[in-house]
Amino acid sequence: MPNTARWAATLTLTATAVCGPLAGSALAAPTPAPASLYAPSALVLTTGHGDGAEGVTPERAVTLSCAPTASGTHPAPVRACAELRASGGDFDALDVRDEVMCTKQFDPVVVTVDGVWQGRRVSYERTFANECVKNSYGMTVFAF
Template identity: 75%
Template sequence: MRNTARWAATLGLTATAVCGPLTGAAVATPAAPASLYAPSALVLTVGHGESAATATPERAVTLNCAPTSSGTHPAAPTACAELRGAGGDLDALTARGDVLCTREYNPVVVTADGVWQGKRVSYERTFANECVKNASATSVFAF
């Protein structure tokens, strides 16, 4: 009986000594990514002025488009759909052709900062007035 207990203890200690470092290595490996989508989250601002450097933001919203549409943007699903359709290119958002605006010059600047499908985005555009902005920027900057 004594030999059986001694062999069991020896085998248990040997297994712990051999397999212990292997389990530590498994814990040290990097974890799998938490999600399978690239982040798409933007902070959008609107203000009056010639450029973002001189304009004070009057309104700002957040827009998250992955995995689902969310944020403080009032029309997040529509804005995300338009951005997806443009491939995230804010310059590619098309203007509505059925809007007539005055020639008043009261510049409005819009900005977008964040990430789109994992790539850094920094966008700024100045419109002649609020009407031109609303006609050109679709629902992304309509807040």
Template identity: 80%
Template sequence: MRNTARWATTLALTATAVCGPLTGAALAGPAGAPASLYAPSALVLTLGRGDSAAVATPQRAVTLSCAPTASGTHPAAALACAELRGAGGDLEALTARDDVSCTKEYDPVVVTVDGVWQGKRVSYERTFGNECVKNSYGMSVFTF
């Protein structure tokens, strides 16, 4: 139960820090005009050990903002944003690469993604068999 509470607290604090400033962004310009021509794209990606986010032990959390430019604490923000744009923001479309061979060792890791992609709410969770399998999906989005 303590891990679940810690995981939830970590996710909530990170999401608030990244997405909180976005809530008023559409009204920030003069006379109600948008402050930016770009729809907001800001995500919080988390990684934990376990079969699901509810029981996972938190390991890492990174932020990724893709509009108007790539930024955040993600180690390859520009590549991750380009990959997400190529997939139309569909995290399910990221598939395993053929050039990676992973062992069949079962040491589950769970990735969650929460935030906003081009103005639309995103909530995603996926459990991978091990770290190698996670890193084989896409090129850079899940490698943090």
């Protein structure tokens, strides 16, 4: 009988040690999950030749997702996302590279951007004089 009492006491202490913390957390009110850990940033960028986006067939399209990590079919998503963050998502505020020398050839290139940037709907269109001028805006955002 003393062995039975010893085993019962051991089992009771073990159960209390293992299950005690679980019982305390079960009684606590659950913490609501946050709605989102980050604001979504997912864009589709297209390029094509013509005077305006209307009537221009896109020749190339890439995707760019910047949250939670930089990804997509854009050739340099990490650098493109960094440039967009630095400009606050303003495509017109992208830096122009001064060291780029472009010809004055007029072969208009249209870039469009549609999607979501940090939770806000984005729709952007810009016509550049030629491919070289397009690639001089920002280091990598429009270089695809």
